[in-house]
Amino acid sequence: MNFPAFVYRQSSYALLAEALLLVLFCGTIDWLSGLEVSMSLFYGIPIMFAIWFGDRKSGLLVAILCGITWWWADILAGHVYSHVWVATWEPASCFGYFAFVAVGGAALKEKHDAVRARIALLEHTQRLEREIIEISEREQRRIGRDLHDGLCQYLAAIGCAAATLRADLLRQDLLEEAAVAEELAELLEKGVVQTRDLARGLVPVPMEEDGLPFALEGLATSVARLQNIDCSFRVQGEVKIGDTSAATHLYxxxxxxxxxxxxxxxxxxxxxALPAEGPLATLSVADNGHGLSRTAAESPGLGLSIMRYRARLVGGEFAMNEPDDGGTRVVCTFPQREWSMEEEDAAA
Ligand SMILES: Nc1ncnc2c1ncn2[C@@H]1O[C@H](COP(=O)(O)OP(=O)(O)OP(=O)(O)O)[C@@H](O)[C@H]1O
Ligand SMILES: [Mg+2]
Structure with missing residues (x-):
């Protein structure tokens, strides 16, 4: 059980009653301990209790009650003062101490509350940021799916119709019209390819459990082919990504x-590489380029901070370093999670 949370949940009357019990307890100990031992320090406990879990007003009230109780215990213990000014100074200094604890405690509590409020605001902002990114990625996937399943199929069907029309026109010896139909069919085919590429860019990772390895394999192949470099992908063990959203962030x-x-x-x-080991998996991209230290000052860029942010979104850690044999290595270590289809994706 969380003690502070339990105390916070109580009503202000219950808190005040508990603070009063603490005051009485301190007063009794003060009285029983006699004149030789001073117990005034301990009265700070009920005052702080009332301020921390209640408010400034109840703290001040408890401070006054502490003063009265201390005085009462002092009289009951039979304290005889040698001078009037000592009899005045002693209670006054005690009251002063209690008032100081109350005011200082209240200031401390205010500071603590302000820090808590700031942390809560920060967490709220981060949650909002995360939700905005999740929503925008989900929207992109939806548009991608619609493009693929809607427009692509539609263009392909018109392309087929244009090809049939061309064949009919050829049969009727209408060569010029057949050439136009052929051009139309070619344009439609290019349209299908472009729409499919667009859809693939919006839905880079298939919505399946092993979608990420599959997508990374495709990415490595296309980079190797289009940029004419040696780019390869290797998966090791069974990697559990969690959902399409996390897989897309990693991609x-x-x-x-x-x-x-x-x-x-x-x-x-x-x-x-995408190796999995125990509860953690790692995505790493290592290159044999110039290395971070030779290029890092060139531009501030956005890429690194976005990668770091995405790593945080999947509950992982991001690191970038220069291996001894040169180049740069980007590493994102993330916790493995069982696959679950997001509501939106499952509904699609
Ligand atoms: N693999 C790498 N090899 C060498 N230098 C790198 C590598 N990755 C990042 N850097 C250095 O770190 C800098 C910051 O990278 P970052 O991706 O944040 O910015 P950018 O690529 O310059 O711009 P942006 O990503 O916004 O288009 C780069 O400009 C580059 O100097
Ligand atoms: Mg970049």
Whole structure:
């Protein structure tokens, strides 16, 4: 049981009653301990208790009650003062101490509350940021799916119709019209390819449990083919990503790391790896380029901070270093999670 949370949940009357009990307890101990031992320090406990879990007003009230109780215990113990000014000074200094604890405690509590409020605001902002990113990624996936399943199929169907029309026109010896139909069919085919590429960019990772390894394999192959460099991917063990959203974040990290390796590091060899070990899995992208230290000052860029942010979103840690044999290595270590289809994706 969380003690502070339990006390916070109580009503203000219950808190005040508990503080009073503490005051009485301190007063009794003060009385029983006699005149030789001073117990005034301990009265700070009920005052702080009332301020911390209640408010400034109840703290001040408890401080006054502490003063009265201390005085009462002092009289009951039979304290005889040698001078009037000592009899005045002693209670006054005690009251002063209690008032100081009350005011100081209240200031401390205010500071503590302000820090808590700031942390709560920060957490709220981070949650909002995360939700905005999740929503935008989900929207992108939805648009990608619609493009693939809607427009792509529609263009393909028109393309088929244009090809049939061309064949009919050829049969009727209408060569000019047949050429136009052929051009139309070719244009439609290009349209299908472009729409499919667009859809693939919006849905880079298939919505399946092993979607990420599959997508990274495809990414490595296309980088190797299009940029004419040695780019390979290797998966080790059974990697559990959790959901499409996490898989997409990891894919985007790999994409940016590859972009940096070719654009900034001018690498001609890139190794993408996805090994799983126990509760953790790692995505690493290592290149044989110029290395961070030789290029890092060139531009502030956004890529690194976005990669770091995405790593945080999947509950992982991001690191970038220069291995001894040169180049740059980007590493994102993340916790493995059982696969679950997100509501939105499952509904699609
Ligand atoms: N693989 C790498 N090899 C060499 N230098 C790198 C590599 N990755 C990052 N860097 C260095 O770190 C800098 C910051 O990278 P970052 O991705 O944040 O920015 P950018 O790529 O310059 O711009 P942006 O990503 O916003 O288009 C790069 O400009 C580059 O100097
Ligand atoms: Mg970059």
């Amino acid at each position: 985007r990290i790999a994409q940016e790391a590859i972009n940096n390796a070719t654009r900034q590091g001018h690498a001609n060899r890139i190794r993408i």
